[in-house]
Amino acid sequence: MDHGFAASGFRDAAGYLAGVLSLAGLVKRFDGVAAVDGLSLRVERGQVFGLLGPNGAGKSTTIGMAMGLLRPDAGRVQIEGHGDPAEPTARRALGVAPQAEALYEDLTGMENLRFFARIQGVQDPTRAAGEALERVGLSPRGRDRVKTYSGGMRRRLNLAAAIVHRPPLLLLDEPTAGVDPQSRASLLELVRSLAQDGAAVLYTTHYMEEAAKLCDRVGIMDRGRLLDSGTVDELLHRHGTETLVFVQRNGHGEERVATRDPMTVVSQALQAGEVTGLRVERPDLETVFLALTGRSLRD
Numbered sequence: 047m048d049h050g051f052a053a054s055g056f057r058d059a060a061g062y063l064a065g066v067l068s069l070a071g072l073v074k075r076f077d078g079v080a081a082v083d084g085l086s087l088r089v090e091r092g093q094v095f096g097l098l099g100p101n102g103a104g105k106s107t108t109i110g111m112a113m114g115l116l117r118p119d120a121g122r123v124q125i126e127g128h129g130d131p132a133e134p135t136a137r138r139a140l141g142v143a144p145q146a147e148a149l150y151e152d153l154t155g156m157e158n159l160r161f162f163a164r165i166q167g168v169q170d171p172t173r174a175a176g177e178a179l180e181r182v183g184l185s186p187r188g189r190d191r192v193k194t195y196s197g198g199m200r201r202r203l204n205l206a207a208a209i210v211h212r213p214p215l216l217l218l219d220e221p222t223a224g225v226d227p228q229s230r231a232s233l234l235e236l237v238r239s240l241a242q243d244g245a246a247v248l249y250t251t252h253y254m255e256e257a258a259k260l261c262d263r264v265g266i267m268d269r270g271r272l273l274d275s276g277t278v279d280e281l282l283h284r285h286g287t288e289t290l291v292f293v294q295r296n297g298h299g300e301e302r303v304a305t306r307d308p309m310t311v312v313s314q315a316l317q318a319g320e321v322t323g324l325r326v327e328r329p330d331l332e333t334v335f336l337a338l339t340g341r342s343l344r345d
């Protein structure tokens with residue numbers, strides 16, 4: 047299906063291909079403490095780059111710098127073909143869905159989107175708003191006030207506000223936080239289709255299943271640092287080669303063994319006796335996070 051995004055949005059006035067974001071050596075300190083500490087990454091057009099990390103990792107601070115809201119203490123944000131994110135042409139190239147939804151409760155969905163389209167300088171705000179509503183599946187509720195919307199509908203409208211001017215670069219900060227599984231699935235599908243149309247998407251999440259399913263590349267973030275990045279397969283290859291075996295014994299806590307040979311570990315545990323519980327976890331992004339940080343992503 048052609049939504050017109052690929053045809054219209056992804057070249058700048060001079061005809062350069064846009065939709066590439068690069069962050070180089072970004073540092074942001076609050077009261078002397080680094081919330082982001084030397085972060086570099088690059089998001090290509092047509093790609094969803096997932097920034098995966100626990101609460102406080104520095105994801106939103108990274109988004110804040112990428113959008114030109116926070117000034118980095120060091121490093122550089124470049125929106126290729128558009129320069130610095132604070133410049134007006136670059137601002138128009140960016141679509142941002144903030145973690146805390148930025149919506150007007152007393153306006154309808156349609157009115158919210160018309161407003162965002164107007165401040166982005168869109169030619170025909172009514173038409174753009176209608177198309178964005180359609181794309182997120184909210185057309186039937188477009189005339190209702192936002193205060194009557196469910197959590198999932200707000201999330202979808204928040205995303206619609208990010209795409210109403212058809213920007214080639216999307217910064218989506220935990221766009222599925224707190225929504226039910228069904229809304230989550232449709233939001234993920236939507237983000238994927240935006241990337242298919244050529245958008246470059248920086249996507250933060252603390253859900254590893256989401257990162258694994260949606261993202262072309264994943265960056266593991268913790269305490270302000272990007273510990274590694276790559277495709278899920280690359281990350282698993284580098285850091286997730288071991289299967290985790292959890293063994294529970296009478297009167298003991300759960301013991302965790304990381305191994306390349308889970309069958310042997312399991313049979314040895316059973317032979318040693320007194321086993322009251324046993325589970326085996328195949329390597330996934332949680333394993334990768336554990337290998338890189340020594341802690342669990344799930345806390």
Ligand SMILES: Nc1ncnc2c1ncn2[C@@H]1O[C@H](COP(=O)(O)OP(=O)(O)OP(=O)(O)O)[C@@H](O)[C@H]1O
Nearest residue numbers: 076081099100101102103104105106107108145252
């Ligand atoms: N304006 C601010 N002033 C002081 N400290 C801040 C500010 N913004 C963020 N921080 C701190 O910086 C660190 C990173 O915060 P940030 O919001 O970027 O994390 P996050 O990865 O987005 O977390 P979450 O998953 O909870 O949204 C945290 O320790 C946070 O308390």
Ligand SMILES: [Mg+2]
Nearest residue numbers: 105106107145
């Ligand atoms: Mg955040």
